[in-house]
Amino acid sequence: MxxxxxxxxxxxxxxxxxxxxxxxxxxxxxxxxxxxxxxxxxxxMPRERIALAAGTALRDPAVLQYTESPGWPALREVIAARESTVIGRAVPPAEVFITHGSQQALSLLAEVLLDPGALVIVEDPAYVGALQVFRAAGARIVAVPLDRDGMRLDALEDLLAAGERPVVVHTVASFHNPGGVTLAHERRRRLAELAESHGFWVIEDDPYGELWFDRPAPAPIAAHSSQVIRLSSVSKILAPSLRVGWMIAPDHVCRAVELLKQGADLCGSALTHQIAADLLTDTAWLxxxxxxxxxxxxxxxxxxxxxxxxxxxxxxxxxxxxxxxxxxxxxxxxxxxxxxxxxxxxxxxxxxxxxxxxxxxxxxxxxxxxxxxxxxxxxxxxxxxxxxxxxxx
The missing domain is CATH 3.90.1150.10 (Aspartate Aminotransferase, domain 1)
Known part of the structure; x- marks a missing residue:
């Protein structure tokens, strides 16, 4: 022994x-x-509607089989159509990657984008799930404070002017967790401009965007730049147990994530992917x-x-x-x-x-x-x- x-x-x-x-x-x-x-x-949570979708899905034995690593193709098409409407540009299915909740997307992206010691800018106060991911990746984390209009871009610009060169800027831009604030429209546009001029990725973490009370949040940051990777999921509008999240990213980022996901869990659940696709395409009910x-x-x-x-x-x-x-x-x-x-x-x-x-x-x-x-x-x-x-x- x-x-x-x-x-x-x-x-x-x-x-x-x-x-x-x-x-x-x-x-x-x-x-x-x-x-x-x-x-x-x-x-x-719509238990009866989920049960109906599960029953429909289970009529096909193939739904119990492995699916493609980027996700069940039909669900990727559904997400591509939804995100095209949200972002305001055509999103091809090749730029949609389905993950085990959006937290897995964040974790896989950290592995793909960050080397140990790479600089990541986060908001302060910060989403703790992001901090866990970036710390596990060995990133150097620098915080930018929030105010009532979201991330203070003047503080970010001061860091850039001082010579800091982030690889990633992470933001929960809409209805922030934990801060409860939303990034203003002009700041979204400016953040996209900074990403392009300084060569960093923006990870736009958007689990709450559909949960607006009086008016929708401004257009996503991804509407302003191709250097924005968008994350979202059905957890807050349908059910967390479906574990259906996604990222919208350039094709080469998706392919890199695919290599890592194959080593992590091979693929997601074709069953829950089909259930989610059924619910998301029933637009009047949804x-x-x-x-x-x-x-x-x-x-x-x-x-x-x-x-x-x-x-x-x-x-x-x-x-x-x-x-x-x-x-x-x-x-x-x-x-x-x-x-x-x-x-x-x-x-x-x-x-x-x-x-x-x-x-x-x-x-x-x-x-x-x-x-x-x-x-x-x-x-x-x-x-x-x-x-x-x-x-x-």
């Missing part, structure tokens, strides 16, 4: 488990109202379904924001929830949200401290709140509990 276990890869030394996933283990109790998760509401999800989330978002502002007044500043799944809130009185969390849990409410999303700033006074999985009275009660936690007396 060996006295010493073989070592793991050195790249694991700097990786940490997601603080959000770890927190979810603590918030499973029925007496806690959790605003911590980033989950869509399972009650709004429009009604997505509209109902928007209406439910919009009402919940407004309730949460109103409760925050009414309860805390000037003690808390929060984003206006115009889409997506999250509200970002800052205590103005010095409240440390990491230190407050145990008291909040004891009071029966959970959130994610801002420090979980920090790259360069600590965000010790900030928190991310998810409004999707609770109804309006529950959200109001959650903020009442949060206020009690901040003032237990």
């Amino acid at each position: 060996s006295l010493t276990s073989p070592a793991l890869a050195a790249k694991l030394a700097g990786l940490q488990s997601s603080a959000i996933r770890d927190l979810l283990k603590l918030t499973a109790r029925a007496d806690i109202i959790s605003l911590a998760g980033g989950l869509p509401d399972a009650a709004l 429009a009604t379904h997505v509209a109902s999800v928007r209406a439910a989330y919009g009402s919940r978002a407004r309730t949460l924001v109103t409760a925050l502002r009414t309860t805390f007044g000037d003690r808390v500043h929060c984003t206006d929830a115009t889409g997506g799944m999250f509200v970002w809130a800052d205590f103005t009185d010095g409240t440390d949200t990491t230190a407050l969390l145990p008291t909040a849990l004891a009071t029966g409410v959970a959130y994610v401290p801002g420090a979980a999303f920090a790259v360069s700033d600590s965000y010790r006074n900030s928190m991310r709140l998810c409004f999707t999985t609770s109804d309006e009275p529950t959200l109001t009660e959650a903020i009442t509990r949060l206020a009690k936690a901040t003032d237990p007396s």
Whole structure:
């Protein structure tokens, strides 16, 4: 018997488990109202319509077989048509690559585009899934802050003027996770211009773009440049368990990703690909379904924001929830949200401290709140509990 276990890869030394996933283990109790998760509401997922599509798909035995590594061809055609409408230019199926959720696309792209030490620009606060991917790739990560109009391109331009040369700029441009803001139209255009003039890729991570409440987000960054790689999925509008994501990228990037995916899992699921294609091509039904999800989330978002502002007044500043799944809130009185969390849990409410999303700033006074999985009275009660936690007396 060996006295010493073989070592793991050195790249694991700097990786940490997601603080959000770890927190979810603590918030499973029925007496806690959790605003911590980033989950869509399972009650709004179209189970009966998914079952119908699955039954239809299973009539063909071939649906249980392996499919092509870039994805089931018919689904790629469906996505190409949808993305052509969204982006405003013709997207050929060769530029569509189906992945096991958009997170896999991000992971494969990191392997394809980044050598160890390559510079990646991210937003601060940042999407933690992106940080995990880029850290695993050994990238050097530099953060650019957000404001109410999204990524601050003046800060990005300062970095470029100082001689920084990113390989990738990653952005959740529409209804940001965790920041809750949306990149303004002119900034999208300018970011595309900077990508072309300085020779970097933009990864436009867009899982929330269809979840707008009052008006759609501006046209995608990909509408302005071929150096933008777009990621999205059906997880937020249909169901995460389908694990159907995609990227829109130049053909040579897709072929490079294909080589890596073959080594990772050979291919995706022809069954879930066919189910997704069925649902996405039923356009009248889909429009009604997505509209109902928007209406439910919009009402919940407004309730949460109103409760925050009414309860805390000037003690808390929060984003206006115009889409997506999250509200970002800052205590103005010095409240440390990491230190407050145990008291909040004891009071029966959970959130994610801002420090979980920090790259360069600590965000010790900030928190991310998810409004999707609770109804309006529950959200109001959650903020009442949060206020009690901040003032237990």
